Amino acid sequence: MAWPAFLSSLAPSSLFPRLQGWFTLPRRLTRDLVLGLLLGISLSLSSTSAALLLQQYKRKKAIQRIPPRPIELRAEEIGNGMIGLIGNTPLIRINSLSDALGVEIMGKCEFLNPGGSVKDRVALRIIEDAEADGLLHPHTGSVLFEGTVGSTGISLATVGRAKGYECCIIMPDDVAIEKVQVLEKLGARVERVRPASYVDEKQFVNMARKRAHEFGRKELVSHCSAEDSDETQPDLLVTISQTPADSSRNSSITDFSFPSSSTSTRPATPLETSPHPSRSPSPPPVSRSGRTRVRFNPSASASAIAAAQRPRGFFCDQFENQSNFDAHYHGTGPEILRQTSGNLDAFVSGAGTGGTISGTGKYLKEHVRGVKVVMSDPEGSGLYNKVKYNVMYDSKESEGKKRRHQVDTVVEGIGINRITHNFAQGLDIIDDAYRITDVEAVAMSRYLVTHNGLYLGSSSACNLVASVRLAKKLGKGARIVTILCDSGSRHQSKFWSDDYLAKNGIEITPSLIDDMLAS
Secondary structure, eight states: OHHHHHHHHTSHHHHHHHHHHHHOOOHHHHHHHHHHHHHHHHHHHHHHHHHHHHHHHHHHHHHHHSOOOSSOOOSOOOOSTGGGGSSOOOEEEOHHHHHHHTSEEEEEEGGGSTTSBTHHHHHHHHHHHHHHTTSOOTTSOOEEEEEOSSHHHHHHHHHHHHHTOEEEEEEETTSOHHHHHHHHHTTOEEEEEOOOOTTSTTSHHHHHHHHHHHHOSEEEEEOBOGGGOSTTSOOEEEEEOOSHHHHHHTSSTTTOOOOSOOOOOOOOOSEEOOOOGGGOSSOOOBOTTSBBOOEEOTTOOHHHHHHHTSOEEEEOOTTTOHHHHHHIIIIIHHHHHHHHTTOOSEEEEEOSSSHHHHHHHHHHHHHSTTOEEEEEEETTOSHHHHHHHSOOOOGGGSTTTOOSSSOOSSOOSSOOSSOOHHHHTTGGGOOEEEEEOHHHHHHHHHHHHHHHOOOBOHHHHHHHHHHHHHHHHHOTTOEEEEEEOBBGGGSTTTTTOHHHHHHTTOOOOTHHHHHHHHO
8 A cells, every 4th residue: 555655645736835845945035036137137238238329329420530432423424534543442352261261351452543553543642742842744745753663663654644744664674574564565764773772873763863863954852841851751853954955855755865964053943942941041832742842933034934844854752752651641541441431450551662551551540449550561571570579670681591682572562671751651550560471472362363363463462461360360250451452464474473483482382371261
């Protein structure tokens, strides 16, 4: 009879009261627990709502600060010739890299400018500032002189043709030959010189300055503004033909001959520039580019006025010219801010002249709270160590390791071993830098063709390698913008030539990027 008694004890009528007794909590503790849970949930929901409202408010304010689009949709939308196509380039998502890392890596397609590179912005700004300052007059046979490894020269030749100027480009003789061919097709005179140190008078930039000086017998020099009267911003160099014979001789870029010497004595002309501020009785008028405006003397004789319209040789000086920085501060930066609606974590760019990273980076720093400005730097350049350790040096500079006088890399367009005026303006806003090897840049270029159909140049590849490294550091959801400077069509004989790379011991390993993304 024991089993029936045991089974009856398990009946629900007797089991539930027993369980209720085991799990009954004190009434006060139950009430406090429920109140605590309700209070915690309420506070959590309230704080989340408040954070979302604050975030929406900040974004709304940021969008209000974004300048309006310079081109509005209308019935007829016709650009002002070729120069009307410069700027306002699209911003695209690099899908393969973004999807692999769970971030948004975006590239600004500067290769879609009519001259094929980001340097179109700089060329246009340099010429228009010089015209506004009275230093250049179109359709007078004036010549633009510049020392460049290619892209700036092509842009100057393109924009110069559209605005009525001839162009003379001095460049190292080891750059990709297709750049020389494009310049010649654009009607520019190209002079190729051996790579040399900047302190060498035969270095390509110094030779461009010399050629501009030799173009005319008379010299016009536009000095800095009073606040920039120290040596941080060098003078612009403009020369003018002295006699009608000189004007006739120099009317065509294909005909002018460089004299063996020139004089620095400047006879009186109707175009006057004030002397150095320390010797000037009154401060000179300052132009929008920060330089002294050239002033017109209305009482000048007819012959002097005619002399003012003679051909001029203008040294563009992209490395030191303030117009370079201004082109990006007033152009590239505002465009990126508008295209991203201010939702941006970092901006990545290489540096050659320094105008892109300084001008764009400074503008974004002023308008996007917490944005990082990061530099990509190729092998052989000293800028990486300058940003990281405040030392302008690269290991390839050591004795016995350097193969050439310029930056020792297959990458063209970025990397340098001196501080330019344009780079100095942004040095304090650059947060970090990445050293990019030739092998990494080559691998990235091949990876992008395979996975994205993007045929880009060497500096663009460097920027995207740096963007990948930065994205892995920032983590999921980061939004990074970089510059796609030019296409691979200007790098076919070197950076995109398998034979050239093999001859110089540079491996082609696209799988390197897969490993970088997966690591």
